[in-house]
Amino acid sequence: MRVLPYGDRALLVEVDGTAAVAGVRRALERAPLTGQRELVPAARTVLVVLDRPPTELDVATLHRLPRHDAAPPDPAPVITLPVAFDGPDLAEVAALVGRSVPDLVAVVTDVEFTVAFGGFAPGFGYLTGLPPELHVPRRATPRTRVPAGAVALAGPYAGIYPRASPGGWQLVGRTAAVLFDVDREPPALLIPGARVRFREGS
């Protein structure tokens, strides 16, 4: 673990991967630093934003966080999302990973994903859990408009576009689920730690 300086209101905790990120995030959710204002988990880091300058004591506290979270994982129920697998890149992705389309769909619907972190847009969650043989590159040329609800793959991640936006991920399907609604609590359906499954259907 490294604790990196990030100006006069934040520290950046860098760890090995998404499991350790989840451990740091959960530890700081349970026992926040004094004045902790935001936690921003990402692929290998957790940004800790404070309402005051960080101190050496904060750095020491972060270094003492448990490496492997001893507590049980988030007890959140699995969120099952109906997905119509008819995305414009579905056949290309199947060809890239050397499977038939029905076989690809069977594997993707068999995965239990975990929301590792957010970012990109309100309500977007980076879903981890894809087997390595399904990791595909982004599209060489991003689309200028990806529709809301598009289910997509890129690298080690799956994701769902919460609303229409530009995007470079491979589109394999779509869901009618509402990913982000400011009048709902919590507004984001997919929050870090949540478990997700895709079910074929629409």
Place this chain on the structure above:
Amino acid sequence: MLTVLAPGPLTTVQDRGRPGHAAIGVTRSGAADAPAAELANRLVGNRPEAALLEVTAGGLRVRAGRTLLVAVTGAPVPVEVDGRPAPFAAPTTLRAGAVLALGPPRRGLRSYLAVRGGVDVPPVLGSRSTDTLSGLGPPPLTAGTVLPVGDLAGEEPFVDVAPVGPPPDRPVLRLLPGPRRDWLDDAAWAALTTQEWVVGPDSDRVGLRLTGPRLGRARDGELPSEGLVSGAVQVPPDGAPVLFLADHPVTGGYPVLAVVVTADLPLAAQLRPGDVLRFRAAGAAPSRGLGSS
């Protein structure tokens, strides 16, 4: 209520923003020059959470629907009420039907118009701020927008005028090291802290795009996306740094070389395209002993 007759180039509703939602992709937003916004609220006796108008490059005209107490702060602009000069940074009473007009700022970019009671648009995730990046909050004001006035007022104000100077002509912003200084070559930090930088035309509430010497990488490869803060100076592959402001994305995939100290963010928020600025290394870093364990 206030009726917008002309919004100028860009006027948005802002308050202290919506902290605490970065993990679900929602940035803080809020007034870009927070101390100027706080002062405007204080001048009309508002509670600190009251929303006000952030007026970019002047040009706003509004009509009061009833007698209202207002104050204008931030970038100094000529203020007129029904065509007559009115004070800047001082509580001013508008009679019902009066038209308040802000001219172009002599210096700086963002002025703040507070109205006693606060601008009472519906809050989204606990804030009335417009997030120009994700579109949360009310849309930018257009001619004809009617803004309700709320009841977020406290004690009657007792300040006549706040003596505030204009933003400096060529500000020097203090920098602390960012988390990825080692991704840039040694010359990058030196160039950032000694050279002049010019604010690019595509700068906005998301960030200032800066032109100057090209900052070079010390290492190749892609940095996995990681969290961003206001004041972060990120260096994309083209070597032209971006200084993030209130509507910054919550994460970014390019190395952050440096971070502007919080106290100097208001200076950054008042820079306009074409302005020249410098950076200098701030004194002692806030924490030492950082490293592996």
